[in-house]
Amino acid sequence: MKRAASTPPPMHGNEMRYNPATGRWVIYALSRRQRPRELIGSREGARTELAYDELCPFCPGHEQDLPPILLEYGRGDSHRQIRVVRNKYPALTPEGDLKRVCQGMYMRMEGYGHHEVLIESPEHNRQIPVMTPEEVELIIEAYHRRYLKLIGVQKNLLVVIFRNYGRRAGASLMHPHSQIISTGVVPGHVREMEYRAQGYFDQWGSCMYCDMLAEELSAGVRIIHANRSFVSFIPYAAAQPFEIWIMPREHKAHFGDISAEEKTDLASSLHAMLRRIQERLNDPDYNYVIHSSAKYRSDEPQAHWFLQIGPKLTTRAGFEIGSGMSINTSLPEDDAAFLMPDPLPEKGAGNASQE
Amino acid sequence: MKRAASTPPPMHGNEMRYNPATGRWVIYALSRRQRPRELIGSREGARTELAYDELCPFCPGHEQDLPPILLEYGRGDSHRQIRVVRNKYPALTPEGDLKRVCQGMYMRMEGYGHHEVLIESPEHNRQIPVMTPEEVELIIEAYHRRYLKLIGVQKNLLVVIFRNYGRRAGASLMHPHSQIISTGVVPGHVREMEYRAQGYFDQWGSCMYCDMLAEELSAGVRIIHANRSFVSFIPYAAAQPFEIWIMPREHKAHFGDISAEEKTDLASSLHAMLRRIQERLNDPDYNYVIHSSAKYRSDEPQAHWFLQIGPKLTTRAGFEIGSGMSINTSLPEDDAAFLMPDPLPEKGAGNASQE
Structure with a gap:
């Protein structure tokens, strides 16, 4: 170029x-x-230099405290192992109902959705830049599998995959992880971007x-x-x-x-x-x-x-x-x-x- | 109630x-x-306890370093004195042109607008909660005067009055101050809120x-x-x-x-x-x-x-x-x-x- x-x-x-x-x-x-x-x-x-933190719920040895594992795989050795679990403090839960309820002039509904955590490595300090490209590919593979699973659920209308790194970015735990949230509504923000792209296509x-x-x-x-x-x-x-x-x-x-x-x-x-x-x-x-x-x-x-x-x-x-x-x-x-x-x-x- | x-x-x-x-x-x-x-x-x-900071450009004695004063008034004593100046590092300037220029598939224009700082008190630590209601009223009065002045300029389509307090809120100086920015465009965000209110009214x-x-x-x-x-x-x-x-x-x-x-x-x-x-x-x-x-x-x-x-x-x-x-x-x-x-x-x- x-x-x-x-x-x-x-x-x-x-x-x-x-x-x-x-x-x-x-x-x-x-x-x-x-x-x-x-x-x-x-x-x-501070960034951590430690590969293991005994207080971290995502480090090995805390499996009994984790919610049930939804997906787990690797390439044979523990350095290349991915785990997906339900978020222990979910923002949205699959038990919710999509029915809208009026409250005066306002409207609300139950907090329906899925909220999952993808633990990217067993090592506490193995952030993406120090991984091999093959390890990063395992993360993408997990995104893809969970995306297909969640968008296949009838009530899910949107699946958002994201990673927050560091406290200023909203992460409370430093252990390498991503999050996946599905919602039963299409947010106005997403519709607006769709409308703009649609208008461009029409033009x-x-x-x-x-x-x-x-x-x-x-x-x-x-x-x-x-x-x-x-x-x-x-x-x-x-x-x-x-x-x-x-x-x-x-x-x-x-x-x-x-x-x-x-x-x-x-x-x-x-x-x-x-x-x-x-x-x-x-x-x-x-x-x-x-x-x-x-x-x-x-x-x-x-x-x-x-x-x-x-x-x-x-x-x-x-x-x-x-x-x-x-x-x-x-x-x-x-x-x-x-x-x-x-x-x-x-x-x-x-x-x-x-x- | x-x-x-x-x-x-x-x-x-x-x-x-x-x-x-x-x-x-x-x-x-x-x-x-x-x-x-x-x-x-x-x-x-840290919040400051000092009423005067010799390094602060908004404290008295730095008048010669300030841009020309656009508005200044009080109630006779210096504790109740307001100053409005042009922002020394403006995000937008009144010299700009509103003409749109194509750049490939994209579009840009000059950064037209006004960017003013309202210094709310001569005292470095006199934040709004420790002011008297009468002093706060002087600030509102200054908002009003500058709003009328700026919205009266033909090229201004929107005037935004705001206050950032503390570094997490985007303030770099602790001296009590607000900001006023006028723009020559109506941002999509503002139009969207207008459309929603219009739709409600129509319904x-x-x-x-x-x-x-x-x-x-x-x-x-x-x-x-x-x-x-x-x-x-x-x-x-x-x-x-x-x-x-x-x-x-x-x-x-x-x-x-x-x-x-x-x-x-x-x-x-x-x-x-x-x-x-x-x-x-x-x-x-x-x-x-x-x-x-x-x-x-x-x-x-x-x-x-x-x-x-x-x-x-x-x-x-x-x-x-x-x-x-x-x-x-x-x-x-x-x-x-x-x-x-x-x-x-x-x-x-x-x-x-x-x-």
């Missing part, structure tokens, strides 16, 4: 960009721009995300990593510094359709990106989440699943709450250049893994 | 509620419910917020404070613990229409709520923001301005990012009861101030 100047022709002073996928304007406050190094270290809580006759991918490959200034099946880039209107989208090259609306080859390549992309963040940004707290279509939209031509990574480097404050707009002190092109350590990939070299 | 049992009849297990104003579902995770005391102390950075023929106020007064289990002009309550589907809405009793779409009497009463309500939060929740970081109509909607029958306070007690994590839903571990009725210290107000006593 072509590597142009890191920043597009400057505008007068500050700049605003519109993200057509989310419908959100983002303010790039260049007068308060921070150098990447000044963003670094926004994390909370242009193509998938907005496929077009975005083509645009990014052509511009070549926000891409950090690419392999056979995935392209990792900072979106044009990233809402926060070093936000990364890992986009499958193949158009598929829902994560359940991921192929075996794609699982291998997603593991490789995710591993590369989390390593890059850890090394370059001093191991910040982060969240990642897999955006996939709501049920019944899984075959539609405008929907396209992807994985979004958000390092916790800044704070959502009053203006964001009131307007829904973000103030980002860092331009996507500069963030991409900062995270791009390798020799620049050549145009057309996108089919080979960069790592 | 009637004070019913603190919690409505329980549902089976967890509960979900729908907020018709935001279109967001909220999950009440009662199995992971925390007692208010466990939420306390979620703040970052029921009344303002959703007026109906909400009537509902809250009738239920009487989520109200914390009421006076002549304002009712302060935890919304039925509050997205986070101890979220407070201060709602004007009189239907007006935009903050610019606030009356003199309402300014006095808003100062009293805001003062009471911030004091209550400080005392009961151990002085947490918080944001508040005034939600007011976008330009050209200022006379419409479905829009209703209000002030929203959000203490920073929890963390937005992967599930919230992916789904737009919130997980709240605390029921609004219980939060309201925890913040309600006074003898319970009688039904019909709503016209008298509780403080």
